Amino acid sequence: MEMDLKIDSRIKLNNGVDMPLFGLGVYLSSEGDECINAINWALDTGYRSIDTASFYNNETSVGKAVRESSIPREDIFVTTKLWNSDHGYDNTLRAFDKSIKLLGLDQVDLYLVHYPVQDIRKETWKAMERIAESGACRAIGVSNYLTNHLEELLASCNIPPTVNQIELSPYCFQSRMDTVALCRQNNIAVEAYSPLVRTKVFDDPKLVTIAERYSKTPAQILLRWALQENIIIIPKSSNQERIEQNADLFDFQLSTEDMDLLNSFDKNLLVCWDPSITP
Template identity: 50%
Template sequence: MTMDVITLNNGVRIPQVGFGVFQVPPGDTQQAVEHALEIGYRHIDTAAAYNNEAGVGAAVRASGLPREELFVTTKLRNGEHGYESALRAYDETLQRLGLEYADLYLVHWPNPAADLYVDSWRALERIYIDGGVRAIGVSNFLTEHLDRLAKEGEVVPAINQIELHPTYQQRELTALCRQRSIAVEAYSPLGQGGDLDDPVLVSIAEALHVTPAQVVLRWHLQLGHVVIPKSVNPDRIRANFDLSGFALTDDQVASITALDSGNRLGSDPRTFAISQIR
């Protein structure tokens, strides 16, 4: 199995398929990540709010793989927004990971009710400029949030991690990101499994002798998205990474793109304000 990469706007290369650990219990995280690394994943996505950074770091250390071959993403939670708070939060997240640096650090949500995401972004800029992280970006940022960063910040986000799957594609936002050289990363790339029974996907999967999940992930890759599918099932972890032996035709890509229905599964970034403190 081969691993495609995308070059971010600062020259850093990110594996296009990552392993997500959202909702993976802390006690199960190390084993799941170790298994993913054994299969060939080299990009792991976690967050302070997931309460499992320690397990990710333990798996990275236990793998014996050179640190420079791995790409670790983590995120600033809402309750630690603000310039000084974000600086402290990054130090604490590294302590939990047991790593000297993260490859990518994201502002997890804009949390506009607190109106501190610009201050938080300036802290991430400071960390990046000082060499404490290889790249910085955002998650769940909409056009208005990106516009403020463009006006008040100095560094263009390397990536915007957003909910994106066949029935919720956020096309205007993804187009804006590409226009500004911000890579698009899809979380819930399979629609949390809800998209996979669609007859269009089932038919393409049967024609290609792959699973509907593999069809959807291949669609993401051919559109240039970074994807972070999550599973604790060993067979699915392997299948989600085994995407290089087939390709979708232009007509197949178009038929999947036509499934967009505005079916948001997660929270609305304009209103989500939970502190994410556990």
């Protein structure tokens, strides 16, 4: 099964939409040439999914690169997200309209609630459902939702989230297994942000040893691990060589022993948000 993975492999979301397992993150890719070049290099390399957010301030560049690409629009999967200060029913509808205008696209493939903002997130989800029903986005989902946030949502929603995007790597996978398992039980696709742990573990001798075994880089081992766990990944780079390196994952397979080894690396290491502080 894993050997069949390809750069354009897709997984079927719970609403029937196909989403690429592999894509490019553009957080901290600045609006303008930096972001546009990154997307052009990625599309040339075979990436077919781009993960942005209103918070990243680069939706204009993402839309421009996608619209001006020779690759048909329907072959590129575009995700954007609702920022924390835009929660609430009316605000969410307005924020989505603004994102779609900045992107200059007729449709977004996936719209995510960026973070489970306390008290107001149920109202927000009602607007997300309305956006999904309008057809202006093909799928809706959440990000940074842990077990308690997901249970609350699943108990009250009409349309369940298709995706939950959370920080995941071998260094925080077992400690988040309750959330991952809940997603899997409910057919919610699991997507990893910061899958490279923002480079912070590249010199971990345990990881380096595995990388040497396959003549791959630590970055490639972390990404391949996620794919073999059926986790969607969106590694970020603005550098052409690293964009290519991060896509060079489809000519090798981690053994069961090395997957088990990677799954013993957990130390609850988070490099971004810790949503467990939000009730």
